[in-house]
Amino acid sequence: MHETEHLLEVRDLKVHFPIEKGIVFKKQIGSIRAVDGVSFSVERGESLGLVGESGCGKSTTIMAVSRLERITSGQVLFEGTDLATLKAEQLVRMRKDFQIIFQDPYSSLDPRMRALDIVSEPMRIFVKKGLLSLDEQTIEQKAVSLLERCGLSSSFAKRYPHEFSGGQRQRIGIARALSLGPKLILADEPVSALDVSIQSQILNLLKDLQQEFNLTFLFIAHDLAVVEYFCNRVAVMYLGNIVETASSRTLYETPLHPYTKALLSAVPIPDPVVGKTRKRMILNGDVPSPSVVRPGCPFAERCPMVMPICTQQKPHLQHVQADHAVACFLYETQGGASV
Structure with a gap:
């Protein structure tokens, strides 16, 4: 593919949740149209922001794009491959190319695992499945290196999530998302749970990492100031629909x-x-x-x-x-x- 082509293209994506009546013999009486015909594209190396009020379908869109939510209809094309049609085994092979940074850094980290193991886990899983060839020493070295690149000293590697602040936990989540060398990062309000003073640090870190690792972002936020700072293009969602898209400068002006x-x-x-x-x-x-x-x-x-x-x-x-x-x-x- 040429570098100018879309990395991600979403076509008429719909995610409807059934409304059922009855306890034993359930009958569908309607549906919640969380995402109702959304189309957009994300170019390589850019950051597209999805904005809108709570409940407009932003997070459901990201979950559907990553196939963590069932797609009712539509296409999700990643480098030309429709993720909506892939079987489980095929999808696993492609997951290393797109990773998620979640909103709540505490609930997204296993409290029983040390920071080093949290970052190492995706690599170990792919090695076990035969999709990655790394020895244990290399895995740990890479995990420590990612933690340091995300602003955490190697001395923190043996600590558990409860021993970190909210901003530090999100840095662990970011390091974990980078462990498989993804091309696309799906960021689901990654700074909304953090103090304002910490938000700018995390956003600057993500900007630096984007340049260093040639990352592409699909970035969700309800704070328009955050989107204006981080994203070069914006899509506005309302009630499961995209109502406007533009470059950040054009949209805000x-x-x-x-x-x-x-x-x-x-x-x-x-x-x-x-x-x-x-x-x-x-x-x-x-x-x-x-x-x-x-x-x-x-x-x-x-x-x-x-x-x-x-x-x-x-x-x-x-x-x-x-x-x-x-x-x-x-x-x-x-x-x-x-x-």
Whole structure:
């Protein structure tokens, strides 16, 4: 493959969870549409941020991409191979190329294992399956080296997770994710559980590692300031759908979708004078239930600019510029190119 081609491409991904009634004879009476037709691509070496309110389907998207969640329909193409069609054995072989950094560093680490063993475990598993050829000494040396590269002294290698701070535990998780030499890192809100002072350290570490190991990131966050700092491209999700995608600079300077504008208007500004004069967009009501089927735009019920067509038809994600696409009838044109 050429270096300019997509490393990851997701096409019309859907993840629906059944709603069942009955104890013995269960009957499906509906479904929760956690992810409902999501499409995006991630270029080699870039960082794509997925943003949106809690419950919009961001984490489910990452779990489905990694095949840790069942895919209802759609394609997940990694270097051209559809992960959704792979059998368990085939999937294991490819897992070394994409790894996850989880949100809660404490619950994602085995409390009975030392830091050295946590980082070594993926390599040992692949050696046992015959997918990697490393001796035990090399495995331990590599694990210690990764811990040191992630900011932890080799003297910490024999410690257990409860002996570390939250930021240090996340560094262990990052070292573990790097142990198999992945190409893609799926980061599920990796700094949201950390103190603000520690967040910047972890983000800077991830940026350095991205350059050093030529990593590609699919990065989830609800903090738009974090996404602006770390990601060079952003996709905004609402109720299982992507409503806008753009480069970080374009999205933050000229947001188009009403939902994106509402999210950005809620971001705190350090300057109190500017903050007082800034116009806020307040959304009415709560996020609707993803179990209700809607014929129109998923944002229509809360949109301050809703039109009659918004409740009748679902807008498609269309390019308005080369690096900017939006799913909104305010910008839909006859000649617009669908994503």
